[in-house]
Amino acid sequence: MLKLGVPSKGRLMEKTFDWFGARGISLRKSGSDREYAAAVDGFEGLELVLLSAGEIPRELASGNIHLGVTGSDLVREKLANWDSRVAELAPMGFGGADLIVAVPQAWVDVNTLDDLDATAAAFRQKHGFRLRIATKYHRLVREFLREQGVADYQIVDSQGATEGTVKNETAEAIADITSTGETLRANGLKILDDGLIHASQATLFRGRRNDWTDEQRKKLKALQLVLGI
Numbered sequence: 374m375l376k377l378g379v380p381s382k383g384r385l386m387e388k389t390f391d392w393f394g395a396r397g398i399s400l401r402k403s404g405s406d407r408e409y410a411a412a413v414d415g416f417e418g419l420e421l422v423l424l425s426a427g428e429i430p431r432e433l434a435s436g437n438i439h440l441g442v443t444g445s446d447l448v449r450e451k452l453a454n455w456d457s458r459v460a461e462l463a464p465m466g467f468g469g470a471d472l473i474v475a476v477p478q479a480w481v482d483v484n485t486l487d488d489l490d491a492t493a494a495a496f497r498q499k500h501g502f503r504l505r506i507a508t509k510y511h512r513l514v515r516e517f518l519r520e521q522g523v524a525d526y527q528i529v530d531s532q533g534a535t536e537g538t539v540k541n542e543t544a545e546a547i548a549d550i551t552s553t554g555e556t557l558r559a560n561g562l563k564i565l566d567d568g569l570i571h572a573s574q575a576t577l578f579r580g581r582r583n584d585w586t587d588e589q590r591k592k593l594k595a596l597q598l599v600l601g602i
């Protein structure tokens with residue numbers, strides 16, 4: 374058996390079902406609307422497991438599932454050295470969203486990461502604490518800002534409604550996912566010109582553990598043939 378993890382609700386689940394369906398493999402929920410039971414038709418030996426999108430990276434790395442669909446942002450955020458633990462099999466062309474750094478629109482002189490770095494240094498001098506960036510993407514934000522030479526900040530954890538933290542004065546800047554940009558605009562924020570951390574999309578991954586049986590390796594090859602990837 375090959376276990377395939379798919380997000381258990383919302384846009385990602387439906388579009389994943391459509392993507393497989395268009396390639397001749399039917400994935401569906403098998404129980405009531407609220408039950409997380411699932412079934413596969415059109416490919417022998419594939420088992421569907423419905424999971425939270427955020428948990429799929431860890432389940433792939435631990436070997437509990439062999440294949441998984443989730444946002445490329447979540448794999449990079451949840452797994453240190455992600456590409457040694459999972460491999461990308463196919464970008465799926467939906468679930469697109471950008472992880473970006475944004476600051477208040479009112480900061481008219483701050484448009485780049487260099488500007489942010491200068492502002493952060495001045496902020497610390499003036500306030501005696503580091504400029505706060507609210508995000509749930511701790512790993513990706515830290516790595517990005519280190520590479521870009523921005524140092525004088527602190528991360529404050531925000532697991533949702535992140536764009537509201539600036540108005541609420543619990544942060545000065547944010548790093549979050551955006552697709553239409555509506556939420557940023559509505560909260561008086563603007564994206565830095567060079568503030569794109571990662572352009573994410575739903576992606577089919579496989580775990581890289583080396584304890585797969587020959588049977589499972591063969592199954593994966595056959596599946597890739599059917600899917601054309």
Ligand SMILES: Nc1ncnc2c1ncn2[C@@H]1O[C@H](COP(=O)(O)OP(=O)(O)OP(=O)(O)O)[C@@H](O)[C@H]1O
Binds near residue numbers: 385445447468
């Ligand atoms: N506005 C958006 N438009 C498109 N994709 C988005 C948007 N917001 C988040 N995403 C993407 O959707 C994925 C997250 O999906 P979802 O919200 O189901 O995860 P989650 O909140 O971790 O789920 P759960 O609450 O079940 O753990 C991420 O890969 C993210 O990039």
Ligand SMILES: O=P(O)(O)OC[C@H]1O[C@H](OP(=O)(O)OP(=O)(O)O)[C@H](O)[C@@H]1O
Binds near residue numbers: 536551554
């Ligand atoms: O650019 P937009 O189209 O406005 O979309 C961006 C919003 O969508 C996501 O939130 P989600 O609905 O996943 O809720 P969250 O606050 O729990 O992350 C993201 O965190 C932004 O808040």
